[in-house]
Amino acid sequence: xxxxxxxxxxxxxxxxxxxxxxxxxxxxxxxxxxxxxxxxxxxxxxxxxxxxxxxxxxxxxxxxxxxxxxxxxxxxxxxxxxxxxxxxxxxxxxxxxxxxxxxxxxxxxxxxxxxxxxxxxxxxxxxxxxxxxxxxxxxxxxxxxxxxxxxxxxxxxxxxxxxxxxxxxxxxxxxxxxxxxxxxxxxxxxxxxxxxxxxxxxxxxxxxxxxxxxxxxxxxxxxxxxxxxxxxxxxxxxxxxxxxxxxxxxxxxxxxxxxxxxxxxxxxxxxxxxxxxxxxxxxxxxxxxxxxxxxxxxxxxxxxxxxxxxxxxxxxxxxxxxxxxxxxxxxxxxxxxxxxxxxxxxxxxxxxxxxxxxxxxxxxxxxxxxxxxxxxxxxxxxxxxxxxxxxxxxxxxxxxxxxxxxxxxxxxxxxxxxxxxxx
RNA sequence: GGAGAGAUGGCUGAGCGGUCGAAAGCGCUCCCCUGCUAAGGGAGUAUACCCUUUAACAGGGUAUCGAGGGUUCGAAUCCCUCUCUCUCCGCCA
Numbered sequence: 358x359x360x361x362x363x364x365x366x367x368x369x370x371x372x373x374x375x376x377x378x379x380x381x382x383x384x385x386x387x388x389x390x391x392x393x394x395x396x397x398x399x400x401x402x403x404x405x406x407x408x409x410x411x412x413x414x415x416x417x418x419x420x421x422x423x424x425x426x427x428x429x430x431x432x433x434x435x436x437x438x439x440x441x442x443x444x445x446x447x448x449x450x451x452x453x454x455x456x457x458x459x460x461x462x463x464x465x466x467x468x469x470x471x472x473x474x475x476x477x478x479x480x481x482x483x484x485x486x487x488x489x490x491x492x493x494x495x496x497x498x499x500x501x502x503x504x505x506x507x508x509x510x511x512x513x514x515x516x517x518x519x520x521x522x523x524x525x526x527x528x529x530x531x532x533x534x535x536x537x538x539x540x541x542x543x544x545x546x547x548x549x550x551x552x553x554x555x556x557x558x559x560x561x562x563x564x565x566x567x568x569x570x571x572x573x574x575x576x577x578x579x580x581x582x583x584x585x586x587x588x589x590x591x592x593x594x595x596x597x598x599x600x601x602x603x604x605x606x607x608x609x610x611x612x613x614x615x616x617x618x619x620x621x622x623x624x625x626x627x628x629x630x631x632x633x634x635x636x637x638x639x640x641x642x643x644x645x646x647x648x649x650x651x652x653x654x655x656x657x658x659x660x661x662x663x664x665x666x667x668x669x670x671x672x673x674x675x676x677x678x679x680x681x682x683x684x685x686x687x688x689x690x691x692x693x694x695x696x697x698x699x700x701x702x703x704x705x706x707x708x709x710x711x712x713x714x715x716x717x718x719x720x721x722x723x724x725x726x727x728x729x730x731x732x733x734x735x736x737x738x739x740x741x742x743x744x745x746x747x748x749x750x751x752x753x754x755x756x757x758x759x760x761x762x763x764x765x766x767x768x769x770x771x772x773x774x775x776x777x778x779x780x
Numbered sequence: 781g782g783a784g785a786g787a788u789g790g791c792u793g794a795g796c797g798g799u800c801g802a803a804a805g806c807g808c809u810c811c812c813c814u815g816c817u818a819a820g821g822g823a824g825u826a827u828a829c830c831c832u833u834u835a836a837c838a839g840g841g842u843a844u845c846g847a848g849g850g851u852u853c854g855a856a857u858c859c860c861u862c863u864c865u866c867u868c869c870g871c872c873a
Contacts (some may be wrong), residue, residue, distance in 0.1 A: 404842045411842090414854040418798035433853045440853070602827090609800050723828095730836095731809095732829080 358461050358721045360735075361393060374467035377474050377682035381420075382453045382463070403446045407741070410439045424431040431568060457544050462570055466717040468682045469654070469691040475681030481694070482681065487673025488664065490698040491660065491756070498701035499754040500632030503529060506780060509633070521637035528779040532753070532766075533640060533746055535773035537615050540642040540667065540743055544613035547663060549644060552612045554593035557584040562596040565722035567714075568687035579618045586619040587673040590643035591740045598647065599722040602733055605712070609648040609656065613743065616641065633747035634706065640746040646739040647724065653737035654691070659712040660741045661693045664709045667744055670769045674698040676705060690709065697748060701755035706748040711741030754779075 364371050366385055375383050376426055413436045417506060420429040468474075473482050503509035507526060514523040546550050563569040568576060577586040587593055594614050603610070618641050622630075629635050645665070648656045661677065668675045680692040692712040696705035716735040719725070725733045757765040757779075764779040771777055 397830065400842080404830065406845085408841060410853080414798070422797070429853085434786055438854045 358467065358717060359464055360716070361389075361457075361461060362718065364389065364464070365393070366705075369717040371464065371467055373466060373569060374682070377468055378687075379476055379683045380465060385460055385463060389457065392453060392457045392460060396450070396457050399446065399453060400449050403424075403443065403450055406439060406443050406446065410436055413439070415566065435476065457620050461654065462564075462721075464692050465571075465687045466715060468685065468689075469713070470682070472685070472691050473679060473681045474683075476679075476683040478683040478684050482679040482685055483676055484679040484693065485665075485677040486673070487669060487676070488698070489672045491700040492703065493700075494703070495760075496700045496755050496758055499699075499751040500630065502701075502726075502754050502758060503632075509634075509780075514645045519637070521635070523633075529750065530768070531774060532750060532779065535770045536744075536746055536749060537640065537642060538773050539770055541613055541614055541615055543667065543742060544642070544644060544663075546568055549613035552594060552597070552614045554587075554590055554597070554614050554616055556587055556593075556616060557582075558587055558592050558596070559584060562592055562599070565596045565599050566592045566718050567721065568592060568690075571687040572627070574623060576622050577621060583654065587616060588620050589618050589641065590614040590616040592647060594643065594645045595647075595718060595724075595738055595740065596722060598724050601724060603647070603724075603726040603736065605649070605726050608736075609646060609652065612645045614643050614645070616744075618642070628734050630700075631702075633751045636747055642746075644741050644743045647719070648739065649726070650734070650737045653713050653715060653739065656739055657691060657711060657739075658691075660739055661695075661711045664695055664741050664743050668695065668697060668708070671749070671753070671767045673767075675758055677710075685712075688712075688714050688717050695742075695744075697752040699748075699752050699755055701751075701758075706752065708748045708752075709742035712739060714738045714740075736757075 359371065364386065368390060372383050372386050375386070387723060413432050417429045417432050417436075420426075420432070462563060473480065475481065486662040500509070504511070506528075510524040510526060511520075514520075517524075529638065541551055560569065560583065563573070563576070568585070568588065572588075576588050577582075579586065593616075594612050597612070598610070609635050619637055619638050622635055622637060625635050633639075644660060646656050646660060655684075665675070675695055675697045678694045678696065680689075685692040689712040692708050692710060695709035695711070697708045699706050718738045719736045724736050724738070726736050730736045753767060754764060757767065759765060764780060766774050766777055
């Protein structure tokens with residue numbers, strides 16, 4: 358959520374940002390400002406009446422204390438009318454406030470000036486390419502490899518749960534465990550605090566990070582207990598400090614969390630969902646940062662570089678995209694995507710998304726710090742995958758397959774696998 | 781799941797219908813005194829929003845004593861609902 362004060366002063370910038378993000382209801386800004394004006398004038402009126410009522414109530418208290426009951430009674434008659442007026446006004450006030458907040462929640466974050474303006478994924482900027490994407494065509498796609506060996510069982514996953522919930526067996530299960538360990542160890546060596554988070558979240562948390570109201574269809578719901586299965590560790594971990602005021606000495610805060618992630622992925626089809634490309638449940642190691650506003654964009658660069666270093670150490674060719682305004686989503690002000698090269702499929706697969714949300718998430722969740730002057734200020738939040746497992750597994754299977762049909766284990770994972778070969 | 785107790789400011793903890801945004805203590809900040817690793821004195825010390833005003837400060841008002849609703853001229857105090865915490869029993873990795 359944006360700062361209303363900011364919108365009041367920069368309505369044009371907000372509208373332009375919405376237009377660039379491909380939002381349709383740009384009129385909402387004007388509607389918001391109108392509602393905000395109405396709300397404020399009513400606040401003023403209501404506060405005045407409340408003031409009068411409070412003053413009279415105190416007088417009554419004093420008169421009662423002095424035993425002047427009759428004088429008190431006169432004032433009581435007057436103030437009981439006041440009370441009704443206040444009640445009416447409060448009802449309007451609540452309605453306006455609700456409408457204002459509702460509109461405010463539906464206005465997206467403004468893209469940073471360094472973000473390229475564009476409409477679709479074709480307008481994303483290739484920020485960087487690393488390694489040599491192998492275009493020789495003898496390599497098999499990972500689903501052939503894994504099913505030949507009986508390492509991933511999609512069919513039994515479908516039987517037991519449904520499509521997109523595979524079983525991983527033997528060497529692949531171990532490989533995933535190795536990746537998780539490698540990712541978490543590396544992150545903690547780089548200053549991140551390891552944190553294990555709940556896998557279900559309540560509605561307030563979903564609203565805090567912006568899954569509600571924008572993206573609620575992406576989540577699995579547990580209606581009986583009014584909970585959601587987490588679509589990413591970002592949600593519980595960022596909400597960890599919700600409604601808190603952080604001591605500036607403790608900034609910046611870095612967390613690394615491994616969790617499964619659940620996403621409904623409604624509307625996906627075809628090659629996008631083949632094999633491990635897109636699942637309803639997958640494992641991910643997530644990085645979350647809470648930082649001083651002045652450092653947020655520098656922190657985004659170090660976050661990106663850190664995520665990139667993981668792919669480099671795994672020796673997997675990748676490219677980094679700077680997402681254009683139209684492709685980056687509701688809550689972000691700037692976002693990079695890291696895509697690993699899948700030689701068996703001859704295509705890029707997204708394995709990390711590093712975003713700066715500015716104060717957008719933190720304002721929703723009242724996540725603040727105390728600045729140099731002792732005043733409270735909204736923190737800035739960032740997060741990035743480091744990394745999402747299944748597509749990394751897919752890339753490893755494909756890129757590390759040898760001519761003799763065996764699959765090598767990336768060097769950095771060998772200590773965790775006690776082996777140089779899979780299987 | 782059953783029975784009971786509770787939720788107050790950074791912390792401890794009073795208040796149980798009026799002068800309470802809230803005693804006291806601790807902690808923290810500033811000042812004074814004193815002077816050697818201590819003690820004493822004073823002042824300040826929640827958050828959000830609205831208005832006025834400012835370069836910044838500041839001032840006025842409103843709301844908030846777990847959350848929401850109710851009673852009342854007036855609620856931290858009374859009533860209802862919910863959430864959470866603790867104790868005991870049951871169940872369980």
